[in-house]
Each structure stands twice: as C-alpha cells, then as structure tokens.
Amino acid sequence: MFDRHPIVSTNDPEEARSRVSQTYREHGLQVSDQAKRFRLTHNGMVVGGIGLYFMSYGARVRISPGVFEDFALVQIPLRGAALDRIDGTAVDTHQGMGSIAGPDSSLEMEWASDTSKLVLYIPRHTLEGAAFALSGHPSHGEMQLRPAMDFTLPAQRSWFGLVRSMVEGIGQNSPLMDNPLVSSRIADTVVLGLVANQWEDPVQQVAHGPLEESDAVDAVIAMLEDSPDRTWRMVDLAHATRMSARALSTAFQKKMQTTPMGYLQQVRLRGAYRDLYAATPALTTITEVATRWGFAHLSRFSAGYREAFGELPSETLRR
Structure with missing residues (x-):
C-alpha cells in the first residue's frame, strides 16, 4: 500500500524507531525473539492536512508512544491483529475492528508478527475544528473519543468507505489528491465523520431538546434567506435546530414540499x-x-x- 510514497524500509529496529518517531512522536520499540524476521515498511503521505500511512514490522513488537498531546491516531488492521491499550482500555484490533487514541490519550501497542495497518494521523486542531462544526460549541480541549471502532456497524463502515476512497486516490496518483481544494474537502469529510462517530460530546449530553418541527423549518428558512451565499450543509442546519439531519429533512419536506438544499x-x-x-x-x-x-x-x-x-x-x- 502506498508503494509510490515510501518513507522508510529497514530491518534495523533502531533506525525504524528513529524514522517512525519523525512521523509521529518519540516512542519505545521492543522486538520479540523473532527479530530476524523484523522489517519495517512505512509508506504514506499527508493529504488535505491529515496523514495516511501503511505500516508493517514483520515481527512481533511492543510499541510505547506514551501520551499524545497534539494529534489523534486511528489504526485499522489490514492483516493480523494487535492489542491496543488506550488510557488503560484494551482494544483487540483485527480486520473489522480498529482503534483511535485521541489527544491527551496514552497508548501502548502489541502487534502480532503478521500485522499490517492503515494509520491515520489527525492533528488536534483539525479534530477540534470538526467538533465545533458538528456541535456549535468549542471542545475546550475535551476530546474524549470512544477507543473501539467496529467496522461491522453501518456508521463506521460508511466512514471507512470514505477513507478507502482517499487511499485509492493516493494509490492511483489521482490528480484530485494533488488539488488542495479537493483533497482538503475530502479530508474534512473524513474527520467530520470520525468525530460524529467517536466523540462523546459532554455538552450534547445535557443540551436542550430540539426545536419544534415547525419552528425548526422556519428557522432554517430564515437562515437560508438571510445568507444564501453561504456554503450551507445539512449538518450545519441540523445542529442549529438541534435536530438530526434526517428529522429536519423530513419536517422540511412535509411543510415546504422540498428539502432544505x-x-x-x-x-x-x-x-x-x-x-x-x-x-x-x-x-x-x-x-x-x-x-x-x-x-x-x-x-x-x-x-x-x-x-x-x-x-x-x-x-x-x-x-
């Protein structure tokens, strides 16, 4: 994966640790007695402000990056399995089950020898921007993310489809991925979907209830009439009315015989x-x-x- 974008390939554990630290952060790397099979393959690139990487060590390894501060790490096994301990919570990852360690989270990992992963590096400010877009209020540094990502569930499976489209674009050297306007929009959608699925918003849990349907529709009409030049999205309108996008669209269709868009x-x-x-x-x-x-x-x-x-x-x- 990402063969056209190599970062490092080495059978020297110390070189591997040093070079991978340049991508993420300083960490400890312990190789099992299968050291003779050790070979790091690390490919990938930054697209639209987020990093997409392929990683494989070829041997059983234990990785100790400690506490993250300014980024989140999404790990999606493509082969094999790994045990990720995120803030003390154990997540057994494999094909169909990934993990995410958010900013300020501690992470310890044990990779099986045949494990390869797709890894997403997402800066803290990007996550916080997505949280604000979804909730309408700043996260105030509180980005509590559910660590397990079960890709057998519809929402997570749909999100992974977005990620796969980025991966395919990079692999095929798609001109769209070279266009900053396009790649940043795709990356923004990926991060928004991730935050929508995994973020435990403490304010949303105690928020006021949604507007009445008629009031919500009137509010949306006023917003669209007042600012038709704005790049409106259903998520913006839904959060402004404290309704789900589906409920708002249904109410709008019922009253106006059309959708908000x-x-x-x-x-x-x-x-x-x-x-x-x-x-x-x-x-x-x-x-x-x-x-x-x-x-x-x-x-x-x-x-x-x-x-x-x-x-x-x-x-x-x-x-």
Missing part, C-alpha cells in the same frame, strides 16, 4: 433572476450571474432556471 437552490435562483432582470446585457454575462449565485454548471443552472420561471436566463437578460 432544494429550497436553497430556489432562493439562489430567485436572486439570479433579480440580477438578470436588472442587468444591462452588454455589461453582464449569464455565467457571471450563475457563478455569483453558486451555480458551477451552466447547463444545470439554465434547466433549473427555466423550470422555475418558464424562460431561459438569456430571455430574462434581454428584457
């Missing part, structure tokens, strides 16, 4: 109509107006515009 498109189309109607044709282009209102695909914009107003954008502009 569908309503946002209607708001933006009305804005585009006003701009085109007031514009001087010689000084304004349809592409300019469409882009201003967040429509990247001109053909889709024109089709939606015609459905909404019964005419093409060019007809409105010529009036």
Whole structure:
C-alpha cells in the first residue's frame, strides 16, 4: 500500500524507531525473539492536512508512544491483529475492528508478527475544528473519543468507505489528491465523520431538546434567506435546530414540499433572476450571474432556471 510514497524500509529496529518517531512522536520499540524476521515498511503521505500511512514490522513488537498531546491516531488492521491499550482500555484490533487514541490519550501497542495497518494521523486542531462544526460549541480541549471502532456497524463502515476512497486516490496518483481544494474537502469529510462517530460530546449530553418541527423549518428558512451565499450543509442546519439531519429533512419536506438544499437552490435562483432582470446585457454575462449565485454548471443552472420561471436566463437578460 502506498508503494509510490515510501518513507522508510529497514530491518534495523533502531533506525525504524528513529524514522517512525519523525512521523509521529518519540516512542519505545521492543522486538520479540523473532527479530530476524523484523522489517519495517512505512509508506504514506499527508493529504488535505491529515496523514495516511501503511505500516508493517514483520515481527512481533511492543510499541510505547506514551501520551499524545497534539494529534489523534486511528489504526485499522489490514492483516493480523494487535492489542491496543488506550488510557488503560484494551482494544483487540483485527480486520473489522480498529482503534483511535485521541489527544491527551496514552497508548501502548502489541502487534502480532503478521500485522499490517492503515494509520491515520489527525492533528488536534483539525479534530477540534470538526467538533465545533458538528456541535456549535468549542471542545475546550475535551476530546474524549470512544477507543473501539467496529467496522461491522453501518456508521463506521460508511466512514471507512470514505477513507478507502482517499487511499485509492493516493494509490492511483489521482490528480484530485494533488488539488488542495479537493483533497482538503475530502479530508474534512473524513474527520467530520470520525468525530460524529467517536466523540462523546459532554455538552450534547445535557443540551436542550430540539426545536419544534415547525419552528425548526422556519428557522432554517430564515437562515437560508438571510445568507444564501453561504456554503450551507445539512449538518450545519441540523445542529442549529438541534435536530438530526434526517428529522429536519423530513419536517422540511412535509411543510415546504422540498428539502432544505432544494429550497436553497430556489432562493439562489430567485436572486439570479433579480440580477438578470436588472442587468444591462452588454455589461453582464449569464455565467457571471450563475457563478455569483453558486451555480458551477451552466447547463444545470439554465434547466433549473427555466423550470422555475418558464424562460431561459438569456430571455430574462434581454428584457
């Protein structure tokens, strides 16, 4: 995995310890009596602000990094098994069961000899930013993460699908992974999904209940009408109304016969109509107006515009 992005390959345990420390942090490395089979393979790279790495030691090892301070470590066995002790909690990891050690967590690991892992390195500030986006309040340094990650469960399995898409992109040298705007958006989604699945938000556990359905829909309408130029996501709207995304979407559909994102498109189309109607044709282009209102695909914009107003954008502009 990540063969095109090698970091180090060595059968010297001390070199292995030193080079791996440069990626993560200083740690202790003890090799069992299978030392003659020891060979570290460490590949990977940083994409969108998070590290994705492949690691294998070839022998039974005990790794003692101690307490993390400024990052979290997600470990996903691809082969073999390992015992991870995170803040004293033992997690038996294998294919289908991973682990996460968050900032300020202590970690001790025992890898079986045939173990290889996909490892994600996520900076603390990135985790805290995702926690704020999901909850609407700062974590205040409290990032208590559930250590076990059971990939037989739907939410964790879906999250791993996101990670796999990043891995495949790196392995295939996809140009998308070289585009910082694209790779950072994918990485943000991965971290948001991770925090949504694993974070035990102490404030959320004592938060006020959700808004009444009608009030929630009215609140969303007001937000979309007031700031149609904002990059709205369902997670933003759900947390603003203290409802789940599914419950909010259902309530909105019931009252408005469309989804929140569908309503946002209607708001933006009305804005585009006003701009085109007031514009001087010689000084304004349809592409300019469409882009201003967040429509990247001109053909889709024109089709939606015609459905909404019964005419093409060019007809409105010529009036």
